[in-house]
Amino acid sequence: MLTLVVVAAVVAGLTGAWSPCGFSMVETLAPHGYAGRRRVTLAACATFSLGALAGGVITFGGLALLGDALGAGGALTVAVAAAVALVAAVGEARGTRIVPQVRRQVPEPWRRTLPVPLAAALYGVLLGLGFTTFILTFAVWALAALSVALGDPALGAAIGVGFGLGRLLPVIVLAPVADSERGSRIHAAMAERPAILRTLRALDAVALVACALALGTGPAQAADPVGPPSATDPSAAGDVLAFHVPGAGGALLRGPTVAAEPLPGRFPAVGGPHVAWIDGDTVTVATLDGLTPVAAVAAAGADAVAVSAGWVAWRAGSSLRARPLAGGATRRVDRGADIGRPSLDGDRLVYHLTTRSRSRLLEANLATGVRQALLTERRALLLNPSRLGEALLFVRSTRTRQLLQLRKGGRERTLHSTVPTGRRDAGREPGRRRHRYGDRVPALAERPGPGRTDTLWTTALAPGAAYVTRLRATSSGADAALLRVAR
Amino acid sequence: MPDGFERLAVGTSRRGFLARVGAAITAVAGGRTAGSLVAPGEADAYHFCGHVYTTDSCPHPTGLPRIDRRGFPLRAKDGHRLDDLGRLVDADGAPVDEDGRRLRDADGRPLPPGTRTRVCQATGEEFDIPVRTDGAWYRCCGGQVRKLVDCCSTNRTRINGDRALKGYCYADRKVFCVMYYDTRVPC
Numbered sequence: 001m002l003t004l005v006v007v008a009a010v011v012a013g014l015t016g017a018w019s020p021c022g023f024s025m026v027e028t029l030a031p032h033g034y035a036g037r038r039r040v041t042l043a044a045c046a047t048f049s050l051g052a053l054a055g056g057v058i059t060f061g062g063l064a065l066l067g068d069a070l071g072a073g074g075a076l077t078v079a080v081a082a083a084v085a086l087v088a089a090v091g092e093a094r095g096t097r098i099v100p101q102v103r104r105q106v107p108e109p110w111r112r113t114l115p116v117p118l119a120a121a122l123y124g125v126l127l128g129l130g131f132t133t134f135i136l137t138f139a140v141w142a143l144a145a146l147s148v149a150l151g152d153p154a155l156g157a158a159i160g161v162g163f164g165l166g167r168l169l170p171v172i173v174l175a176p177v178a179d180s181e182r183g184s185r186i187h188a189a190m191a192e193r194p195a196i197l198r199t200l201r202a203l204d205a206v207a208l209v210a211c212a213l214a215l216g217t218g219p220a221q222a223a224d225p226v227g228p229p230s231a232t233d234p235s236a237a238g239d240v241l242a243f244h245v246p247g248a249g250g251a252l253l254r255g256p257t258v259a260a261e262p263l264p265g266r267f268p269a270v271g272g273p274h275v276a277w278i279d280g281d282t283v284t285v286a287t288l289d290g291l292t293p294v295a296a297v298a299a300a301g302a303d304a305v306a307v308s309a310g311w312v313a314w315r316a317g318s319s320l321r322a323r324p325l326a327g328g329a330t331r332r333v334d335r336g337a338d339i340g341r342p343s344l345d346g347d348r349l350v351y352h353l354t355t356r357s358r359s360r361l362l363e364a365n366l367a368t369g370v371r372q373a374l375l376t377e378r379r380a381l382l383l384n385p386s387r388l389g390e391a392l393l394f395v396r397s398t399r400t401r402q403l404l405q406l407r408k409g410g411r412e413r414t415l416h417s418t419v420p421t422g423r424r425d426a427g428r429e430p431g432r433r434r435h436r437y438g439d440r441v442p443a444l445a446e447r448p449g450p451g452r453t454d455t456l457w458t459t460a461l462a463p464g465a466a467y468v469t470r471l472r473a474t475s476s477g478a479d480a481a482l483l484r485v486a487r
Numbered sequence: 488m489p490d491g492f493e494r495l496a497v498g499t500s501r502r503g504f505l506a507r508v509g510a511a512i513t514a515v516a517g518g519r520t521a522g523s524l525v526a527p528g529e530a531d532a533y534h535f536c537g538h539v540y541t542t543d544s545c546p547h548p549t550g551l552p553r554i555d556r557r558g559f560p561l562r563a564k565d566g567h568r569l570d571d572l573g574r575l576v577d578a579d580g581a582p583v584d585e586d587g588r589r590l591r592d593a594d595g596r597p598l599p600p601g602t603r604t605r606v607c608q609a610t611g612e613e614f615d616i617p618v619r620t621d622g623a624w625y626r627c628c629g630g631q632v633r634k635l636v637d638c639c640s641t642n643r644t645r646i647n648g649d650r651a652l653k654g655y656c657y658a659d660r661k662v663f664c665v666m667y668y669d670t671r672v673p674c
Contacts, residue, residue, distance in 0.1 A: 338599040422573020427550035480593035
């Protein structure tokens, strides 16, 4: 994705060379122009380059920061960005006149009143900003929309660098040779052969289509917030979603357009025809329709619960316990200092158990008493599984990425992914460089924002959607959000 | 491809000595300054101070391959303990934030600890090769003595994908990737 949008940004910047300002810059910086000497031309090219790069980063990085602040990155906004890219691609492919257009140019007097390198730097900033002068391609608008919609400041900055690069390259390549016969021929070709600009706009279209396809078909889908702010610990049964809001208690959502319904307890779970919640040292099980109590189970210290048509299970301290709803004794299913939240599907209870040497996803069949490890890994955390039929949803957290994984029939796919919990360094000490592997330098993992620790946590699985809690710790405190990902 | 010094060091068990010999020869032949002879670890072509070859770091939770004296990962910038996920951890192995507070979920329950694996051992698991740490070499870096440690394997290729070198490894083992341990000894 990164490569595609940066390529699109470079091509969009290149297309801008055909603007009035683009042509003017070549004239201004040429040795025979205001620069006067080749040395000044080269200095002006350098300052112009810095300005163009800075301008690009300011615009597109700033738009991405805005998107981040607005909570962009959800499935809807990504879909909108993909649609905008496609519409822009159609416009580019057809060579449509640009609307809306910015009918402004850089201030001409600067090149007469300021030292040329300084004027070039300022011109570079204005051209790099993208929206301060004539726009020659719809890709500029599409990249702006994409920056906001994805809300990823690093990606926005990369788009800005790409755009700035595209804007500066024609100028710094042509200005020093503008006096030569070759330079004159190139300049004339740019001015007199519309086919070149049409080709560039066609390339813009191709790059935008590629971006739209990447947005629409990425391996990991975007996640949308669901429920009230700070909602956590989801549990799903059909269309019903139960969750807990710290400080407020449990609630039910019986559909996407219905208001949340408060429950008389904490940490609710749904399963089969039942809903269960914790109230003090009691787990209450009730019918989903009407919330009519069907069982009240003594569960001292319970802090997580799961329920199905025939069972209720809960975690109390380091123990997982279960009891049949039809009557019978409470039994201990498993224990461990770091045992996870239970999730029930029929008779099958799934949970995680982590130790200092490994991380495991376990399943206990409450009807048969058979317990088995579904997955065991070292150097990764496997967290908070949920089961629905043969599908198993869980979080896999490693040093490079946190993944919301859906496992079915021995095959896994990633429904959502995000930055790792830990923050890597540059892989080298200051002033040094990384080593090559043959002809490449290996890519580094994406980093969380400074001072931010995100943890993908509890999950729930419904027929059409997967849910995951995202915990976020910053210097100002901790918060949670419940995310929904289409399956 | 390894550079000339590295090729020179192949087949020996003390590449530090040979590196300095190589540097001396090059300095005489190529007119390098005496400064490069007394401070080979400061060569700016390599990715951390003291490491004068092109073999890359062992996979480390946060990047730079800083380890403690037992080989477990530490954060390079401050020597804080890390788990395999790159999270800061306390003395008990529990994940903590920058201020040392335990990471917790939205209701204040502590998040589970991750595994903590020796960096060389984790490398062996990741690449499915037998590994061990053998010899080491010490250099002065940033005013303190740093121990350069090789993660060795009988593998013929190193982590970069090209030919492995002898380095500080013993017997028939060669360097797969590199790590370092910062002492508190001033220099």
